[in-house]
Every structure is written in structure tokens, then in C-alpha cells.
Amino acid sequence: xxxxxxxxxxVGLVTGVCFAKLGNKVICVDINEKKIEMINKGxxxxxxxxxxxxLVENKNRIEATRDYRYATQNTDVTFICVxxxxxxxxxxxxxxxxxxxxxxxxxxxxxxxxxxxxVKSTVLPGTTGxxxxxxxxxxxxxxxxxxxxxxxxxxxxxxxxxxxxFLEPDRIVIGYYDDKSREVLRKLYSSFSCPIVExxxxxxxxxxxxxxxxxxxxxxxxxxxxxxxxxxxxxAYEVADGMGLDKRIGRAFLDSGIGWGGSCFPKDLDALISWxxxxxxxxxxxxxxxxxxxxxxxxxxxxxxxxxxxxxGKTVGVLGLAFKPNTDDIxxxxxxxVVKQLLKEKAVVxxxxxxxxxxxxxxxxxxxxxxxxxxxxxxxxxxxxxKWEEFKKLDYTEKIVIxxxxxxxxKNTAKIYEGVCW
Ligand code: UGA
Numbered sequence: 001x002x003x004x005x006x007x008x009x010x011v012g013l014v015t016g017v018c019f020a021k022l023g024n025k026v027i028c029v030d031i032n033e034k035k036i037e038m039i040n041k042g043x044x045x046x047x048x049x050x051x052x053x054x055l056v057e058n059k060n061r062i063e064a065t066r067d068y069r070y071a072t073q074n075t076d077v078t079f080i081c082v083x084x085x086x087x088x089x090x091x092x093x094x095x096x097x098x099x100x101x102x103x104x105x106x107x108x109x110x111x112x113x114x115x116x117x118x119v120k121s122t123v124l125p126g127t128t129g130x131x132x133x134x135x136x137x138x139x140x141x142x143x144x145x146x147x148x149x150x151x152x153x154x155x156x157x158x159x160x161x162x163x164x165x166f167l168e169p170d171r172i173v174i175g176y177y178d179d180k181s182r183e184v185l186r187k188l189y190s191s192f193s194c195p196i197v198e199x200x201x202x203x204x205x206x207x208x209x210x211x212x213x214x215x216x217x218x219x220x221x222x223x224x225x226x227x228x229x230x231x232x233x234x235x236a237y238e239v240a241d242g243m244g245l246d247k248r249i250g251r252a253f254l255d256s257g258i259g260w261g262g263s264c265f266p267k268d269l270d271a272l273i274s275w276x277x278x279x280x281x282x283x284x285x286x287x288x289x290x291x292x293x294x295x296x297x298x299x300x301x302x303x304x305x306x307x308x309x310x311x312x313g314k315t316v317g318v319l320g321l322a323f324k325p326n327t328d329d330i331x332x333x334x335x336x337x338v339v340k341q342l343l344k345e346k347a348v349v350x351x352x353x354x355x356x357x358x359x360x361x362x363x364x365x366x367x368x369x370x371x372x373x374x375x376x377x378x379x380x381x382x383x384x385x386x387k388w389e390e391f392k393k394l395d396y397t398e399k400i401v402i403x404x405x406x407x408x409x410x411k412n413t414a415k416i417y418e419g420v421c422w
Contacts, residue, residue, distance in 0.1 A: 001188055003027070004071035004078045006100045008035050008064065010046050010162060011120060011155050012081030017044075017051060018166040020058040022191060027071045028064040039064035049326065050163040072107035077116040077184060079153070080104075080132070084121050090270030091278075094131060097121055101132045105139025108148055116149040116184050122268060124209070124275050125202040128152040133177065149181030152201045154208035159262065160326040173197045175204025212268040213286050218253040219260050220292040226256030226421025227299065236421035237406060256421035258385065258404035259296035261323035261332035266290075296420070297334040300383055301341050303402045303418040308381050311345040317370075317379035318342075318349060319394075320386025320405070322356035330359045334404065335385045339364055352376040354388055384410060 001024045005016040008030040020026045030036055035045040042059045044051045055062065065071060072078060082096035097119070104117055117136055119128045128151075133144050144150050152175035157165045172189050174196060176182035182198055189196060197207070226236035236256040244251025260266070269290050276283035301311075308314055323333040330336070333356070342349050349367040353360065357369050370376045373394055380400070384391060387405040394409070401414035411417055 001025075001077060001184075002075040003188075004029060004075040006068075006071075006078060006080050006104070007082035007096070007121070008032075008039060008045065009081065009083055010048060010159065011157060012079070013039070013044060013046060014048060014051060014157055014162040014166055015079060015081055015120060015155065016062060017055050017058065018163060019188075020061040021054050021167070024061065024188075025075075026062045027075055028062065029066065029068060029071045030064060031066060033066070036064040036066060047328065048162050049160055054163060068103045068107050069110075072104060072111055072115065076114075077118060077188065078104055079118045079120045081120045084123060086267050086270060090274035092122075092124065092267070092271045094123065094127065097123060097127070097132065098135060101135035102139050105136040108136065108140035108142060114148060114180070116151060116181050118151045118153050118181075118185070120153055120155055122154065122208055122264075123152075123205055124271060125205040127205060128175065128201045129177065145178035149184065150177040150201070151175060151181040151185055152204040153185060154204055156208075156211065159329060160324070169194050171195045171197055173199065173204045173207050175199055175201040177201055209268055209272050212265055213272055213289070215253050216260055216265045216269055216293070217285065217289045219255075220289040220296075222254045222256045223259060223296050223421060224292055229256075230419075230421050234422075235419075255406070257296075257406060258300060258334040258338070258420055259293040261334050261336075263329065263331045266293075266332040294337075297337045297385075297404070298341060299420050300338055300385075300402050300404050301345075303420065304381055304383065306418065307400050307402075307416055311342065311347040313346065313348065314381070315348045315350060315379040316342055317376035317382040318351040318367075319353075319373060319376055319382060319384045319391050320388055321351055321353035321360040322386050322388075325386055325388045326355075328355035328359055330356050330363070333360075333385075335360070336363070338383065338385060338404075339367065343367070350376055350379060353386065354390060356386075 003019050003024050004027045005012045006029045008028050016026045016028045038045045042056045044055055080100045082100050084092040087093050133150050154173050171194050174185045229236040240254035243249050273283045321335045350370050352370040352373045382399050382401050384403045384407050392409040396410045396414040399414050400416040401410045403419045
């Protein structure tokens with residue numbers, strides 16, 4: 001198939017590159033010239049494990065441009081993969097989705113033949129049918145379901161393993177407006193062996209939000225249980241292992257610690273809460289999930305103070321700044337509230353992260369950044385905030401370690417060791 005992708009952020013680029021790998025011809029559209037140039041040279045503008053190799057191997061089937069006209073005229077399907085930034089009240093800003101829908105609509109006006117428009121950006125239930133579809137109709141002067149198709153196909157890609165998640169999904173969700181759109185997406189995904197869920201546009205949108213909210217709920221739930229475990233001298237990981245064997249529960253996303261961060265869970269849960277309010281519904285569980293997650297990182301400071309009661313002037317080593325390992329992304333990283341609190345208590349903070357220091361520096365220029373993880377250990381106490389592989393090799397024997405991610409190597413060797421939920 002010939003596919004165009006609007007937006008080359010991590011979802012758009014991974015989607016485009018993977019569709020090319022599956023044998024499709026792909027045209028990526030972005031407004032950023034530098035990104036376009038890089039993609040056309042076979043260099044991904046973002047770091048994502050395995051992406052560069054797939055891009056290079058399929059370079060003859062993928063190109064990037066600014067030109068909406070070229071992209072829509074030369075493809076049969078267009079995926080909208082632009083960002084949906086958060087507003088102050090948690091709701092999402094649809095500006096880029098709307099702009100993309102307008103542009104595609106304008107191009108469809110002059111295109112002969114049927115075209116399918118698929119929303120992949122994470123949007124609240126109702127957006128594809130009530131915002132995107134009318135914009136497409138208005139700007140094209142054509143009729144959805146007759147002259148062009150509309151579908152919603154959410155992504156479930158985890159940063160760091162997005163290529164694998166795309167190529168080996170647990171399920172594919174196709175929300176469709178008209179039968180032809182469903183048929184085309186069925187064909188596009190025909191080589192996948194996972195279940196394909198075919199449903200309403202709004203149900204597809206909700207599946208995405210509900211999935212992220214549920215995963216975050218699992219984590220906050222086990223963190224709440226983990227806090228009780230800590231008081232009782234129980235290892236929350238043994239509890240999670242015992243629970244996880246029940247097929248109805250499952251072990252995944254029951255790793256307790258200092259909670260969830262990243263560009264997706266915090267934003268999506270906030271959006272869901274704010275949207276529930278708008279439609280006059282309650283979101284008690286989701287709101288509590290967010291509250292637990294806000295408090296969880298500060299448990300580390302309480303534990304630290306058990307061993308270093310006065311933090312003023314003390315040197316605290318922070319191992320890990322990224323919101324999870326194998327990324328330089330610090331968005332909503334649990335390191336942010338922890339470092340803020342340490343600074344508030346006038347501790348001297350020295351930090352190390354294999355990839356995320358440059359990003360963290362922009363937010364916290366005042367702390368000391370170490371050139372190695374070992375250097376960070378030379379402190380009055382050490383906090384482990386991200387489970388990077390290389391932190392396993394450090395020598396913790398003489399150290400006071402407060403661990404937010406359950407690094408067994410530190411647990412088994414540190415002089416004084418406190419795990420958040422174990
Ligand atoms: C998440 C979802 O897992 C993806 O399915 C989804 O597509 C994506 O959001 C999105 O909406 O685009 P991601 O944000 O990349 O993916 O990160 P995860 O691997 O899910 O981790 C999120 C956070 O939860 C991290 O801070 C991680 O450390 C934490 N976590 C995860 C735990 O604290 N415990 C766990 O058991 C699992």
C-alpha cells in the first residue's frame with residue numbers, strides 16, 4: 001500500500017518505518033526541515049532502539065517531505081500521528097490534529113479517487129468523529145464514508161521498545177466509520193497474527209485511554225500495597241509474584257517503586273480526569289491513581305532521613321534521571337520531585353544518568369552532574385531512581401542506599417539499604 005504519515009515524532013516515525021519494513025511505500029510529512037533532511041538521509045531524528053537499522057534497510061520505500069499535496073496525491077492512506085500537548089487543566093490541545101485534518105481535507109478536494117484518513121494520535125473519545133471528520137468534510141467539500149474513509153487506530157508503543165511493540169503487538173485496534181475503511185486497514189494489517197479488534201471510532205479512542213489508565217492503576221495499586229508491605233517487613237515483589245501467577249491478574253506492571261512517569265501516563269490520566277469532569281462523570285479511581293503517584297517518590301526522602309536526619313549540607317548521590325531506563329526522556333520523571341525536595345532541604349545533589357543528563361540540566365542547572373556513576377557514589381547517601389543496567393555493576397558495599405527501583409545488586413551488598421516497598 002502507499003501510506004502517508006503526518007508527524008514524525010516517535011509514534012509517526014516508528015509507524016512509518018515499520019510500515020515500510022512490511023513492504024509498503026511510505027511518505028512522511030513534517031514541518032521541520034531538519035527532520036525531513038535526516039529521514040531522507042536514513043538517520044532517525046529521535047533515538048529509538050533498532051529504528052535506525054530498519055530505516056536504513058528500507059530507505060528505498062520511505063521518504064520525507066513538507067508537501068501535503070505530494071503526500072496525499074501519491075498515497076491511498078494517511079495516518080495522523082501529530083502530538084496532542086497538555087493544557088494547564090489537563091485537557092489536550094487538538095491544535096496539531098486540527099491543522100493536519102484541515103490540510104488533508106484541502107488536498108482531498110483536488111484528489112480523484114477514494115482516500116482513507118486514520119487518526120493514530122491519542123485523542124479523547126469523540127474526537128475523530130466529531131472534530132476530525134467534519135474538518136475533513138468541510139475542507140474537502142466531500143462526504144466521509146462515500147468519497148473518503150475515516151478510521152481511528154491507536155498505538156500501544158512503549159518508548160525504547162517501540163519498534164518491537166509495533167511489529168509484535170498484543171492486539172491491533174481498528175475503529176472505523178465506514179466498511180471500506182475497515183477493509184483497507186484489515187488488508188494493511190493482514191500479515192499480523194495477533195487479534196484485531198474492530199469497533200466504533202470512539203471505542204477505539206477509549207481503548208487507548210483505558211489501557212494506559214489501567215496500566216498506571218496497576219502500578220499505583222502495587223505501590224500502595226508496597227507501602228503497607230514496607231511497614232510490615234514484607235517484600236512487595238514476592239507479593240507481586242504471588243499475585244501475578246493468577247491469570248486474571250498477571251505479573252506485568254506490578255513492579256512497585258517510586259511510580260510512573262513519561263510522556264504518556266501522566267498526560268493521558270490528566271486528560272481522562274478533566275474529560276470525565278466535562279461530561280459530568282466521576283473519575284475517583286483514576287484520580288487516586290494520580291495522587292498515589294504524586295506521593296510515592298517522596299517516600300525516598302522519608303527513608304533517607306531515617307539514616308541521614310539532617311539533609312542540609314549533606315551530599316546525596318542520585319543515580320538515574322530518565323523516567324525509565326534506555327531513554328534520555330525526563331518528562332514527568334520521578335527524579336524531578338525527588339531532586340526538588342533534596343534542594344528544598346538544602347542537600348548537595350550530585351547526579352548521574354547515562355543518557356538523560358543534558359535534558360535534566362535544562363531543568364536543574366544548579367546540581368552537580370558526574371562524569372560516571374562511580375563518582376556519584378562518593379556521597380553521604382545514594383538514591384537509585386532509574387534501573388539502568390550499568391548501575392548493577394557498582395560497588396555499594398560501604399554505602400547508604402535508598403532504592404526506588406529494586407536493584408538487587410545494591411540490596412545484597414550495601415552497608416545500609418532501604419527499598420521503597422521492600
Ligand atoms: C506507555 C505504555 O506502556 C504504552 O503501551 C503506550 O503506548 C505509551 O505509554 C503511550 O501511550 O504512548 P511508556 O510511557 O513508554 O509506554 O513507558 P512504560 O514502559 O509503560 O513505563 C511507564 C512508567 O511506569 C515508567 O516510569 C516506569 O518506570 C513505570 N513502571 C512501569 C513502574 O513503575 N512499574 C512497572 O511495573 C512498570
